[in-house]
Amino acid sequence: MGYTLDKIAKELGLSKTTVSRAISGKGRISEETRAKVNDFIKEINYRPSAVARSLAASRTFNVGLVFPADSALGEMPYFQTLMTGVCDRAMEYEYDVLIILADNDGISALKHAVRNKKIDAVMVSRCEQDSKVINFLKEAAIPYIVVGDPMEPGVPFIDHDNEGAATRMIETLIDKGITRMALIGGGENINVTHSRLAGFRQGFINRGMKADENQIYLNMHKSDRMDKVLKTAIAEGAECIVCMDDMLCNSVLNCLHNDGLSVPEDIKLCSFYDSNLLSTSKPSITSLYFDAKKLGAEGLSMLMRNLDGEDVTNLTLSDFNIQMRDSTN
Incomplete structure (x- = not known):
């Protein structure tokens, strides 16, 4: 039997709004009602659709991973390995990764994704000096983290030593x-x-x-x-x-x-x-x-903490061989 919010509400004798609030954790409902709903959805193994989950949490459940548009083929092993770490860790947070090409030659794709609210947060895979990408993100109302030392204060980053x-x-x-x-x-x-x-x-x-x-x-x-x-x-x-x-x-x-x-x-x-x-x-x-996969995974975790409003300390990984x-x- 496929359950929807409507079916769950009817089954429990509650309103659809009350069920939605219980699932999202937002809104004023009693703890008894919240527990009742959560126990039931666990019993039926209910998972809200991506659209419903997004609406309930006011999030897209997408993060943007910015790659330089000029990256040559020979550079791809690093970026591919980094991306694997990011995507694997994002799955643990039930997030999807949107690849965005942007660098000092152009950031229109990044602007589009941020301004149209297609992503909740951004990870930048490469640091350029006087970076248009970083300068834009500093002004945008969106959490972000940079892979590589930006060599300027106030920019959250993770890097290898x-x-x-x-x-x-x-x-x-x-x-x-x-x-x-x-x-x-x-x-x-x-x-x-x-x-x-x-x-x-x-x-x-x-x-x-x-x-x-x-x-x-x-x-x-x-x-x-x-x-x-x-x-x-x-x-x-x-x-x-x-x-x-x-x-x-x-x-x-x-x-x-x-x-x-x-x-x-x-x-x-x-x-x-x-x-x-x-x-x-x-x-x-x-x-x-260097373990680029670990770098990507740890960076994604930092980004999620940033997104949740936690203070994030810059991190330099020193486990090279x-x-x-x-x-x-």
């Missing part, structure tokens, strides 16, 4: 006797680039050395300069190419292969991010492993 992990990687390489390194980095408009750059420099400082600033090459995503930059870095004495992420590392591998250079015989190689993009690389690549592999032997 990218700076600390990069520092530890560089220290480990130096301890192995690898001291002449070139850094291949991403866009300067992305906050994680600056966190990883700070870690790169700090690793040298912690070992009483100084990074060669002439061997730091940023804005290398989607760059046609890669081959030229690598030849310059190697000619100037680099014995190891350090890449800020797996996408850059994969590009470096391809360039080195095309130039007839072998890893690690001719040049050593490592990455500040490990994903399945590098899982089949020969040789295996020394890299930093250094995967020492053949590329730095």
